[in-house]
Amino acid sequence: MTADTISAAFDVYRFRPGKDTAPRYQRYTLDLAPHTPVLTALLRIRAEVDPTLALRYSCRSAICGSCAMQINSKSRLACETHIGPEVERHGRVVVEPMRNQPVLRDLVVNQRPFWNEYDKIEPHLKLDPRRPMPEGKATSMSPAQVERFKETPRCIACAACYSACPAVEADPAFPGPMALAKLYRFVVDPRDTATEERLVRIQPNGLWLCLRCHLCTEACPKDVRPSERIRDLKEMAIAVQGGTELGSRHAIGFKENLKGQGLLNEMKLVRATSGFTGMAGELGQGIRIWRKKPEILRRPRTIEGMDEVEKIYEALDPPPKEGS
Amino acid sequence: MKLAYYPGCVAQESGKELDMATRWVCRALGIELVEFPNFSCCGSGFVDEANEVLNIAINARNLAIAERAGLDVLTICSTCQGMLTLAKVRMQDPAVKARVDAALRPLGIEYRGTANVKHLLRVLTEDIGLPAVKAKVRRPLQGMKVGAFYGCHLLRPADEMGSESAEEPHAFEDLLAAVGATPVEYRGRVMCCGFPIQFVKPSTASAIAGRQILDAKSHGADAMATPCPLCHLSLDAYQNKAAKEVQKPLDVPIFHLPQVVGLALGASPEELGLPRHLVPTDAALAKIRTAASA
Numbered sequence: 153m154t155a156d157t158i159s160a161a162f163d164v165y166r167f168r169p170g171k172d173t174a175p176r177y178q179r180y181t182l183d184l185a186p187h188t189p190v191l192t193a194l195l196r197i198r199a200e201v202d203p204t205l206a207l208r209y210s211c212r213s214a215i216c217g218s219c220a221m222q223i224n225s226k227s228r229l230a231c232e233t234h235i236g237p238e239v240e241r242h243g244r245v246v247v248e249p250m251r252n253q254p255v256l257r258d259l260v261v262n263q264r265p266f267w268n269e270y271d272k273i274e275p276h277l278k279l280d281p282r283r284p285m286p287e288g289k290a291t292s293m294s295p296a297q298v299e300r301f302k303e304t305p306r307c308i309a310c311a312a313c314y315s316a317c318p319a320v321e322a323d324p325a326f327p328g329p330m331a332l333a334k335l336y337r338f339v340v341d342p343r344d345t346a347t348e349e350r351l352v353r354i355q356p357n358g359l360w361l362c363l364r365c366h367l368c369t370e371a372c373p374k375d376v377r378p379s380e381r382i383r384d385l386k387e388m389a390i391a392v393q394g395g396t397e398l399g400s401r402h403a404i405g406f407k408e409n410l411k412g413q414g415l416l417n418e419m420k421l422v423r424a425t426s427g428f429t430g431m432a433g434e435l436g437q438g439i440r441i442w443r444k445k446p447e448i449l450r451r452p453r454t455i456e457g458m459d460e461v462e463k464i465y466e467a468l469d470p471p472p473k474e475g476s
Numbered sequence: 477m478k479l480a481y482y483p484g485c486v487a488q489e490s491g492k493e494l495d496m497a498t499r500w501v502c503r504a505l506g507i508e509l510v511e512f513p514n515f516s517c518c519g520s521g522f523v524d525e526a527n528e529v530l531n532i533a534i535n536a537r538n539l540a541i542a543e544r545a546g547l548d549v550l551t552i553c554s555t556c557q558g559m560l561t562l563a564k565v566r567m568q569d570p571a572v573k574a575r576v577d578a579a580l581r582p583l584g585i586e587y588r589g590t591a592n593v594k595h596l597l598r599v600l601t602e603d604i605g606l607p608a609v610k611a612k613v614r615r616p617l618q619g620m621k622v623g624a625f626y627g628c629h630l631l632r633p634a635d636e637m638g639s640e641s642a643e644e645p646h647a648f649e650d651l652l653a654a655v656g657a658t659p660v661e662y663r664g665r666v667m668c669c670g671f672p673i674q675f676v677k678p679s680t681a682s683a684i685a686g687r688q689i690l691d692a693k694s695h696g697a698d699a700m701a702t703p704c705p706l707c708h709l710s711l712d713a714y715q716n717k718a719a720k721e722v723q724k725p726l727d728v729p730i731f732h733l734p735q736v737v738g739l740a741l742g743a744s745p746e747e748l749g750l751p752r753h754l755v756p757t758d759a760a761l762a763k764i765r766t767a768a769s770a
Binding site: 225226241318319321322323360361363364365366367369370377379380383386387390397398399400402403404405406407410414415416418422425426434437440441444445447448450452453455456457460461463464465467468469 | 485486488489490491492513514515516517519520521522523524525526527528529530533534537575576578579580582583585628629632633634642643644663666667668670672673675676677678680683684687713714716717751752753754
């Protein structure tokens with residue numbers, strides 16, 4: 153080991169489904185410069201130590217999105233994650249395949265579930281044949297229109313967001329951050345004529361399962377910020393349809409709730425979202441909580457200056473116009 | 477040190493014990509809490525989904541209240557922290573600011589963006605400082621292994637929250653160590669508690685909560701601690717449902733952040749509202765006593 157290198161221990165996930173009974177972690181120790189990318193280290197391991205290690209990669213320059221994997225539990229591109237900080241923080245580099253997609257071998261996953269969600273949002277421009285674009289105008293957009301989706305085209309479909317998402321992990325009904333960010337891209341494209349149809353279709357198909365935990369935005373190597381685009385979709389879906397889903401009813405219910413006292417009225421909100429039937433279904437749990445926390449039935453105080461809040465609502469949340 | 481106290485809705489109602497513990501700890505550490513009965517709810521992320529600019533305006537009003545008093549804001553809820561901070565960030569967009577100002581100006585409210593918004597975790601670790609906290613410890617929590625559960629909005633989006641590393645935070649663990657507890661590290665500590673979809677799909681919400689509790693438990697945690705009363709609801713009040721979803725017994729007591737600090741500083745369980753929890757905290761407290769008498 154020279155002064156410029158560190159001794160780095162890699163614990164690499166190894167698994168051949170159908171052949172191995174269980175996954176195992178194989179330890180490789182290499183002397184490397186701290187700025188060495190994890191991908192470079194893995195390729196050295198494969199070239200010099202163990203040719204059977206399977207991994208997916210291509211460009212090595214954070215452009216192709218092929219080498220996403222879990223590095224010390226974080227979903228990252230291996231080509232742009234340096235070993236130095238990982239060794240310093242964790243004492244080793246644990247390398248595992250991405251989550252939420254079945255392992256094919258070692259670090260290689262089957263990305264079919266991820267791409268299926270992408271296909272489902274119909275990721276192509278939908279044009280209305282009855283409303284042809286004027287000649288020569290078909291691709292013209294104002295700078296302001298382009299500004300609305302400047303982030304989403306940066307997506308390299310690496311699936312780091314899909315791997316990091318707790319909603320994907322817990323519920324197959326959730327399309328995942330990438331598919332929804334791509335959907336947003338078509339919803340705000342002024343050339344697309346299926347905006348409403350897209351929003352109506354996504355509402356009952358997982359839009360409201362987003363936890364707004366922002367783990368996708370944190371994992372994204374290209375700063376696409378999927379969680380923020382999902383928020384935009386939610387607001388646009390409400391504008392188109394109102395509260396048709398439990399999620400949209402809850403968001404609207406919450407907004408209306410604050411008009412009362414300026415503070416959350418918990419019981420009123422539950423009633424607005426779930427209705428009396430839904431509340432009855434949760435009666436047992438409600439009583440359990442009420443016995444320790446009787447305040448759940450209490451009406452909150454009204455804040456001072458409630459008239460100010462009401463005026464803000466009047467200015468920025470006017471009721472929908474008649475007939476709209 | 478004097479701060480505008482923004483307790484948020486839950487700590488004023490079903491999460492009253494968080495308010496009790498915060499007041500106790502702040503008194504012990506010489507933090508003066510100034511109350512503003514005109515603070516409104518932060519919108520909890522839900523109003524933001526229904527009408528973003530409305531939510532920004534509501535929070536610009538909250539921030540302006542603290543600004544007028546020349547105080548920084550103390551939050552004790554990750555969601556409040558996230559929403560107030562997000563309003564500050566969004567108000568840097570001139571188009572947004574123009575719309576919000578137009579709604580606030582007729583009310584005589586001016587938002588300038590001068591008040592900082594700080595969660596109790598940051599105040600304790602950055603402003604009061606760990607040595608000062610440590611100096612006040614009367615009953616070190618030796619023997620109690622605690623998994624810090626950061627949740628989401630204290631950390632993310634990292635570039636907007638302006639906090640420590642969102643992927644590798646350590647302030648909470650540092651605080652736990654300062655009061656004598658043994659911090660337990662586990663992947664779930666920066667994951668989501670599931671609460672935002674508790675009313676959308678309770679089974680999924682509880683499955684998510686269950687994973688994080690199980691993760692902490694399997695790494696040896698006797699208890700978990702959270703900086704957010706919504707995480708607390710999900711992890712404590714709904715822990716029975718979480719256990720059902722992950723099909724494992726959990727029985728992990730969940731502390732609010734100031735309760736852990738308060739215990740070490742000498743508060744009684746009653747003063748910290750521990751009897752109000754759904755999952756009894758006795759087993760975790762017994763760990764401290766056992767270690768103290770050993």
